[in-house]
Each structure stands twice: as structure tokens, then as C-alpha cells.
Amino acid sequence: xxxxxxxxxxxxxxxxxxxxxxxxxxxxxxxxxxxxxxxxxxxxxxxxxxxxxxxxxxxxxxxxxxxxxxxxxxxxxxxxxxxxxxxxxxxxxxxxxxxxxxxxxxxxxxxxxxxxxxxxxxxxxxxxxxxxxxxxxxxxxxxxxxxxxxxxxxxxxxxxxxxxxxxxxxxxxxxxxxxxxxxxxxxxxxxxxxxxxxxxxxxxxxxxxxxxxxxxxxxxxxxxxxxxxxxxxxxxxxxxxxxxxxxxxxxxxxxxxxxxxxxxxxxxxxxxxxxxxxxxxxxxxxxxxxxxxxxxxxxxxxxxxxxxxxxxxxxxxxxxxxxxxxx
Amino acid sequence: xxxxxxxxxxxxxxxxxxxxxxxxxxxxxxxxxxxxxxxxxxxxxxxxxxxxxxxxxxxxxxxxxxxxxxxxxxxxxxxxxxxxxxxxxxxxxxxxxxxxxxxxxxxxxxxxxxxxxxxxxxxxxxxxxxxxxxxxxxxxxxxxxxxxxxxxxxxxxxxxxxxxxxxxxxxxxxxxxxxxxxxxxxxxxxxxxxxxxxxxxxxxxxxxxxxxxxxxxxxxxxxxxxxxxxxxxxxxxxxxxxxxxxxxxxxxxxxxxxxxxxxxxxxxxxxxxxxxxxxxxxxxxxxxxxxxxxxxxxxxxxxxxxxxxxxxxxxxxxxxxxxxxxx
Numbered sequence: 001x002x003x004x005x006x007x008x009x010x011x012x013x014x015x016x017x018x019x020x021x022x023x024x025x026x027x028x029x030x031x032x033x034x035x036x037x038x039x040x041x042x043x044x045x046x047x048x049x050x051x052x053x054x055x056x057x058x059x060x061x062x063x064x065x066x067x068x069x070x071x072x073x074x075x076x077x078x079x080x081x082x083x084x085x086x087x088x089x090x091x092x093x094x095x096x097x098x099x100x101x102x103x104x105x106x107x108x109x110x111x112x113x114x115x116x117x118x119x120x121x122x123x124x125x126x127x128x129x130x131x132x133x134x135x136x137x138x139x140x141x142x143x144x145x146x147x148x149x150x151x152x153x154x155x156x157x158x159x160x161x162x163x164x165x166x167x168x169x170x171x172x173x174x175x176x177x178x179x180x181x182x183x184x185x186x187x188x189x190x191x192x193x194x195x196x197x198x199x200x201x202x203x204x205x206x207x208x209x210x211x212x213x214x215x216x217x218x219x220x221x222x223x224x225x226x227x228x229x230x231x232x233x234x235x236x237x238x239x240x241x242x243x244x245x246x247x248x249x250x251x252x253x254x255x256x257x258x259x260x261x262x263x264x265x266x267x268x269x270x271x272x273x274x275x276x277x278x279x280x281x282x283x284x285x286x287x288x289x290x291x292x293x294x295x296x297x298x299x300x301x302x303x304x305x306x307x308x309x310x311x312x313x314x315x316x317x318x319x320x321x322x323x324x325x326x327x
Numbered sequence: 328x329x330x331x332x333x334x335x336x337x338x339x340x341x342x343x344x345x346x347x348x349x350x351x352x353x354x355x356x357x358x359x360x361x362x363x364x365x366x367x368x369x370x371x372x373x374x375x376x377x378x379x380x381x382x383x384x385x386x387x388x389x390x391x392x393x394x395x396x397x398x399x400x401x402x403x404x405x406x407x408x409x410x411x412x413x414x415x416x417x418x419x420x421x422x423x424x425x426x427x428x429x430x431x432x433x434x435x436x437x438x439x440x441x442x443x444x445x446x447x448x449x450x451x452x453x454x455x456x457x458x459x460x461x462x463x464x465x466x467x468x469x470x471x472x473x474x475x476x477x478x479x480x481x482x483x484x485x486x487x488x489x490x491x492x493x494x495x496x497x498x499x500x501x502x503x504x505x506x507x508x509x510x511x512x513x514x515x516x517x518x519x520x521x522x523x524x525x526x527x528x529x530x531x532x533x534x535x536x537x538x539x540x541x542x543x544x545x546x547x548x549x550x551x552x553x554x555x556x557x558x559x560x561x562x563x564x565x566x567x568x569x570x571x572x573x574x575x576x577x578x579x580x581x582x583x584x585x586x587x588x589x590x591x592x593x594x595x596x597x598x599x600x601x602x603x604x605x606x607x608x609x610x611x612x613x614x615x616x617x618x619x620x621x622x623x624x625x626x627x628x629x630x631x632x633x634x635x636x637x638x639x640x641x642x643x644x645x646x647x648x649x650x651x652x653x654x
Contacts, residue, residue, distance in 0.1 A: 169494050169522035177509075178508040182502040182506045186502055191496075192498035196496075200580070201582075211538065217538075223531060255529060256529060256530045
């Protein structure tokens with residue numbers, strides 16, 4: 001990691017950010033590691049917009065971009081590191097640059113983000129924490145820059161918004177989110193196909209894993225708590241791992257009457273990643289803090305060591321305590 | 328059933344429909360049987376709007392209204408049948424009035440609908456088949472009538488739109504759908520809670536049924552076809568039946584690479600309801616027609632008699648033929 005200059009982070013408004021983007025010429029756009037629809041959609045939409053006004057730009061992602069994003073994540077220009085302006089999109093913390101930290105930490109010229117937890121690591125920051133997705137801000141920036149939007153740009157923005165809102169289902173959705181979606185529907189975006197790819201497509205092996213996980217599901221505390229174990233054995237038997245497992249936590253929060261949905265995913269010999277989803281009055285971040293982790297009120301996590309039984313017992317004790325205190 | 332007068336159906340535009348609604352005083356609003364979020368959301372939104380301008384109105388539903396709609400489906404006025412104007416919302420065919428046919432067939436004064444298949448059974452019809460939900464039209468009518476929208480009216484309309492679009496995921500969504508959603512977000516609708524109730528809440532027994540169904544899932548024809556059997560035994564063991572089973576067909580269409588998703592649900596001793604979900608080039612309605620049923624290109628159904636093995640064989644043969652013809 002190169003020496004990081006300690007400079008104050010300069011907060012920009014929308015107009016200033018648009019001006020910044022128009023001023024320079026060669027852009028390297030960084031996404032966060034384990035890329036999702038918002039970081040990728042934001043990066044590519046910005047790339048296409050900058051291209052549209054004759055700027056050279058490239059998108060650099062710390063990890064391989066999943067194939068399902070092929071409909072907008074095309075090959076970008078080659079931009080030399082030396083004379084480039086570095087932009088990070090949807091990257092709340094430099095550490096989320098993953099494998100790109102070595103090369104880019106301390107050098108980000110502009111960060112465009114919507115996470116209230118942004119660590120202000122960039123020289124300039126455009127942060128709209130009311131935006132449901134960073135892609136919302138990208139849309140507003142493109143409009144502010146008066147740059148033409150193409151179908152592919154619209155698809156990328158739509159993807160960012162749809163993925164970060166669970167297709168307009170989450171509490172981060174505002175009137176503005178829908179107004180932007182309405183504007184994007186004027187383009188040929190084939191939104192239903194994007195939603196099918198993002199939300200309604202699961203692999204055969206994931207279906208097999210879900211089956212194994214459901215068969216091992218445990219209900220506790222008068223069915224107010226469900227625990228879904230995802231053992232190493234299940235992962236090996238089905239060939240499912242990593243980001244493919246994200247949907248399991250969704251199951252844990254969708255069961256009627258459940259106040260605490262726990263997913264316990266084995267990530268090492270005696271190491272488990274605990275994902276917790278709660279409904280009021282339970283606070284997932286408080287419970288996970290007690291387990292050495294953290295997060296949001298409704299969704300939090302922690303890494304817990306021990307055998308599966310140890311870990312189950314630790315998590316269930318913490319949830320039990322919270323349930324008792326909430327009575 | 329009372330004698331039906333054969334009169335031509337009078338097609339109204341938005342302005343004429345608004346005028347019709349303002350003209351009369353006592354309204355009975357009918358929904359279709361097996362009520363969903365759109366027919367109920369439309370009926371109650373219209374009820375609240377008519378109440379707002381001093382009209383007496385009541386909502387009559389052929390079946391018990393599921394508890395999950397309690398947040399907007401409150402007790403309505405009592406309106407005498409004798410001097411009432413009868414309105415049907417989201418009811419494409421008189422037969423869909425179910426248990427209300429006896430009393431109301433042939434007497435519907437106004438139907439407000441968005442189904443292209445509407446049989447024009449009402450004396451007056453406002454049909455916008457570009458609307459993703461009938462609730463979209465109800466919103467436009469209330470605006471046209473210049474009637475105040477309350478939070479509960481907005482919740483009812485949002486519910487109709489969300490349920491008929493799978494929370495803005497389906498191909499029926501237009502820019503207008505999102506514009507209306509944006510307008511509804513200006514009210515206190517708690518959209519994320521509505522979406523949780525409509526889409527992300529399943530009972531423990533349904534989870535158990537899903538587990539049994541997934542354990543019995545069969546893949547055919549190089550994994551291009553999945554067949555999910557829902558036997559009477561599974562339904563009895565888990566206590567899941569009727570509309571609770573609707574989500575199973577969704578699973579069958581969500582598996583990667585699958586062109587034909589089949590759900591075979593036992594409804595009698597040797598009687599099965601087949602639900603078919605297909606992706607192009609397969610045409611579900613063509614395949615189901617061969618089985619004595621029908622439907623849409625992407626989703627169709629048929630009732631097939633025989634043992635489970637007979638029925639499986641019949642359906643798989645029909646799908647195999649379609650797959651071969653599509654090559």
C-alpha cells in the first residue's frame with residue numbers, strides 16, 4: 001500500500017461533482033469487491049456517460065464480474081494509471097477495494113456513494129445517504145451534466161436501483177426512486193428480464209443446497225426464531241459457496257411470526273459466519289455486537305468460532321436474551 | 328341466476344367514468360373470487376374515495392378476505408341492494424364473481440378492469456388494458472374526480488399495483504406505473520411493510536411443504552425441465568392447500584437453464600392441477616391446450632386426470648414434443 005497522504009475530504013454537491021466529471025479527461029472507475037448490481041451499474045453507467053462526451057474511461061473491479069451482468073458490463077477503454085483521475089463508486093470504505101487496495105488506496109480523487117457509513121477516504125466525496133442506491137446519484141449526475149442517456153446506460157442504472165431496493169421493496173425506496181425508474185422506462189431497458197436475472201434465477205445446485213438447509217432448519221423459542229445451518233458439507237456436496245449463498249438469509253427473514261432469522265454458514269474448520277435478520281423490537285446490530293460483529297437494526301452479522309454446536313448455542317443465547325429483554 | 332338482459336356494453340373513457348361515479352349515490356363494489364391485492368386494493372381505494380365525497384358505498388367480496396389485507400380492508404357501510412349502483416373492479420368475466428353470481432350476474436352497472444380478455448358483461452366498461460393493475464386506473468379516476476387521497480386509500484392502491492406487478496418486476500410495468508408509485512410514496516404508506524406482507528412472508532407449514540416438494544423435484548431433458556409434485560399426502564402432512572400453494576409455481580420458473588417449469592398439484596383422488604411456466608421459444612398455452620387447458624404464453628394450466636405417474640407422463644410427453652419442435 002502506498003503512503004497515504006492525510007488530506008481532508010472535500011464534500012461536493014451535485015453541481016460541483018458534475019463539474020468535476022466534465023473537467024478531466026481520463027478516468028479509472030473503481031467498484032467494491034464482491035461486486036453487486038449497484039457498484040457495477042453505477043460504474044458502467046458513469047463509464048458510458050463519460051464516453052458519450054468524449055472522455056476516456058475504464059471500469060476496474062477487484063473481482064471477476066459475474067456473467068449475469070454481461071448485458072451492460074462490456075469491455076471498457078484502456079486508461080493509463082499515470083494521468084488518470086480515480087473515481088470510486090458505491091465504495092464506503094477503502095478496505096472494500098479488496099485486491100485493488102494495494103494499487104489505489106490513498107489515491108481516490110472522487111468517491112460517489114450513498115452509505116451513511118462512508119469513511120471519507122477520498123479527496124472529494126459526493127454522498128447522498130438518502131439515495132436508495134448509488135445509481136440514483138449517477139442518474140442525477142448524468143442529468144446535471146446534460147449528457148445523453150443510451151439504452152445500455154439506462155439498463156445499468158436500473159440494475160443498480162433494482163438490486164439495492166430488492167426491486168422497489170425495501171424501506172430505502174422514496175418517491176424519487178420511482179421517478180427515476182419511470183424515466184428509465186422510457187428507454188428500451190427490458191426491466192422484467194433484468195429483474196428475472198437479478199431476483200428470480202437460481203442455479204440447480206443452489207436449489208439443492210436450499211433443500212438441504214431447509215431439511216436442517218431449526219425453530220426455537222415458540223417459533224419466534226429460525227436457525228438455518230449451512231455446513232461445509234452441504235457446500236461441498238452441492239458446489240454452492242460464496243455470494244451464491246446470500247439468498248439463504250432472505251429465507252430466514254420470510255417466515256411468518258419469526259422475529260429472529262439466523263443463518264450460520266461454515267467458512268472454516270471451526271469458523272462460522274452468522275447472518276442475523278430481525279424484526280422490531282429486536283435489534284440485529286445489538287445482538288451481533290455481543291457476538292463481536294455489527295451491522296444494521298434489521299440485518300447484521302458476526303464471525304463466530306467453535307464447533308457448529310458451540311456457535312449455535314452462542315447465537316441462540318444472545319437471541320434468547322434479546323427476546324427476554326424485549327418482553 | 329336472474330335473467331340477463333342482453334344489452335350492448337357501453338365503453339367509457341376516463342372522464343366519463345369519473346362523471347358516472349360522481350353522478351350516483353349508493354354503490355356496491357364487487358371483487359372477484361379468490362381475491363388478490365389488485366381486486367381488493369381497487370375496491371377499497373374506490374370505496375374510500377367515494378366516502379370522501381359523501382357517497383354511501385360498500386365492498387362485497389365473494390370469499391373471505393385474507394387477514395393480511397387488514398391494513399386497508401376495513402368494515403364498509405351498509406348499502407341496500409335496491410337503490411344501489413353495482414360496480415365490479417378487476418373482474419374480467421361474470422363467472423369470476425363466484426358465489427356472488429347468483430345475486431349480481433347481469434346487473435353490473437360499471438366494470439373497471441385492465442384484462443384484455445374482459446367479456447364486456449357490464450352495462451358500462453372502463454377498460455385500460457395497458458394498465459399493469461386495475462388499481463392504476465382507480466388512481467387515475469380518483470385524480471380525475473379531484474377527490475382527496477388519504478393514507479389508507481394510497482395503501483390500497485399501492486397494494487393493487489405491487490401485487491399485480493410482482494413488486495414492479497413484471498413486463499406489464501410502464502413508466503406510468505412508477506409515476507403513480509412515486510405519487511403514492513408522498514403518503515404514509517409504509518411500502519416496505521406492504522411488500523413484506525405481500526411477498527416475503529411465508530408460513531412455517533408452507534416452508535415445510537416447500538421442503539417436501541424440493542426433495543421430490545425431478546429434472547428432465549438435460550435439466551431444461553423441472554417437475555415439482557405436490558401430492559395430497561404432502562398437503563395433508565403440512566396442512567397447506569389452496570392459494571397457499573401458489574408460490575410453488577414461482578420456484579419452478581426460477582431455476583437457471585429451465586425452459587419448462589411444471590407443478591403437478593393433486594386436487595382429487597386421480598385428479599391433478601398442472602401449472603406450467605415456460606420461457607421462449609416454448610409456449611405454455613400451446614402445451615396446455617394439448618392437455619385440455621389453456622392460458623398465456625409464459626404461464627398456463629390444465630386439469631389432468633390419472634395417477635400421479637400417468638399425469639407426469641402426459642405432461643412430460645407434451646413438454647418433450649414442444650422442446651423437440653423448438654429445436
